[in-house]
Amino acid sequence: MRRLVVYDACMSHASTADVPTILFGAFDRHNFGDLLFPHVVARLLGRKNPIFAGLAERDLRCHGGHQVISLARLADAYRDRAVDIIHVGGELLACSAWEAAVMLQPPAHAQKIVLGLDGSPQRQLEWAREQLGLTALAPYTVSRSLFPKARIVYHAVGGVTLDRCDASMRAEVLGNLRTADIVSVRDRHTQAILGAAGIASQLIPDPAVMAAELFGERIRHQAEHGEVAR
Numbered sequence: 334m335r336r337l338v339v340y341d342a343c344m345s346h347a348s349t350a351d352v353p354t355i356l357f358g359a360f361d362r363h364n365f366g367d368l369l370f371p372h373v374v375a376r377l378l379g380r381k382n383p384i385f386a387g388l389a390e391r392d393l394r395c396h397g398g399h400q401v402i403s404l405a406r407l408a409d410a411y412r413d414r415a416v417d418i419i420h421v422g423g424e425l426l427a428c429s430a431w432e433a434a435v436m437l438q439p440p441a442h443a444q445k446i447v448l449g450l451d452g453s454p455q456r457q458l459e460w461a462r463e464q465l466g467l468t469a470l471a472p473y474t475v476s477r478s479l480f481p482k483a484r485i486v487y488h489a490v491g492g493v494t495l496d497r498c499d500a501s502m503r504a505e506v507l508g509n510l511r512t513a514d515i516v517s518v519r520d521r522h523t524q525a526i527l528g529a530a531g532i533a534s535q536l537i538p539d540p541a542v543m544a545a546e547l548f549g550e551r552i553r554h555q556a557e558h559g560e561v562a563r
Contacts, residue, residue: 352484353411354383358421359428359473361387361401362437366541368398370421373540374488376547378419386418388465388472389437405466408479418475419486422519422540425473426492426506429499433472434461470502474509485512489519489537496526507532 356374359367375383385399386407392400431454435443450457458470465472475485487510495503507530510516517535518524527534545552555561 352415352417354378354380354417354419355386355407355411356383356419356421357386357404357473357475359387359423359425359433359436360385360393360398360421361389361391361403363393363396363398367423368393368396369544370423370540371399373543373547374419374421377543388433388467403466404472404475404479411480411483413482415482415484416480417484417486418480419488420473420475420490422489422491423473424491424493425487426471426490426510426523427494427498428471428473429502430461430465430467430470430472431457434464437464469505470499471506471509474506476505476509477512484514486515487513487517487534488515489517489540490523491519491539492523492526493520495523 356371358370360371371383371385384407385401386404387401388404390401390403390406391398394400435447438446446460450460462468469476474487475483477483477485492506495506498506507527510527510532516527516532517537518527519537519539521536524534524536
């Protein structure tokens with residue numbers, strides 16, 4: 334329950350009642366941890382009908398996920414509107430455009446792409462940008478240039494390898510964080526990296542730790558039926 338109090342304090346200023354809320358993260362692919370994050374944040378916010386955004390258009394509702402709209406499409410729709418954008422968690426800060434675009438491919442196709450573009454960083458970046466519809470080097474960090482009127486929040490994100498990323502990508506990430514309204518991270522190493530760059534951040538637990546407290550009844554029900562029970 335202490336964790337819930339911590340989260341309530343962190344989320345109380347994360348969104349405003351009279352503007353749309355976009356929940357953004359890597360839940361546009363079938364990864365269990367990433368699929369949990371938007372469920373947790375949406376429940377904590379208590380907001381009805383948030384917009385779920387990723388880098389790709391996906392419908393993962395059959396896997397317990399969400400109908401996901403691409404960030405590129407939302408940037409066109411909300412460029413001149415007030416909106417709250419919440420990065421819902423995960424190891425987002427050190428994910429490059431190339432890595433993100435490859436992870437969004439079917440496994441067999443991803444392997445072919447990696448082999449075909451191996452050793453050519455510029456071609457990798459060009460292919461990734463074409464896939465994502467964005468020019469960002471670190472596309473899971475939202476640039477204020479895409480949403481000039483947005484309130485941008487980073488919620489319990491990670492970036493433990495950010496200090497080892499390419500200098501231009503690291504500069505982009507730090508620049509995006511400096512223009513954010515609220516920054517919280519999930520580990521002390523990421524917090525130290527940001528602190529060394531002059532960026533203050535709050536340390537809070539990974540959102541996944543809230544799953545049992547927020548969805549305990551649903552989890553117990555699922556455990557007693559179907560494949561899980563068998």
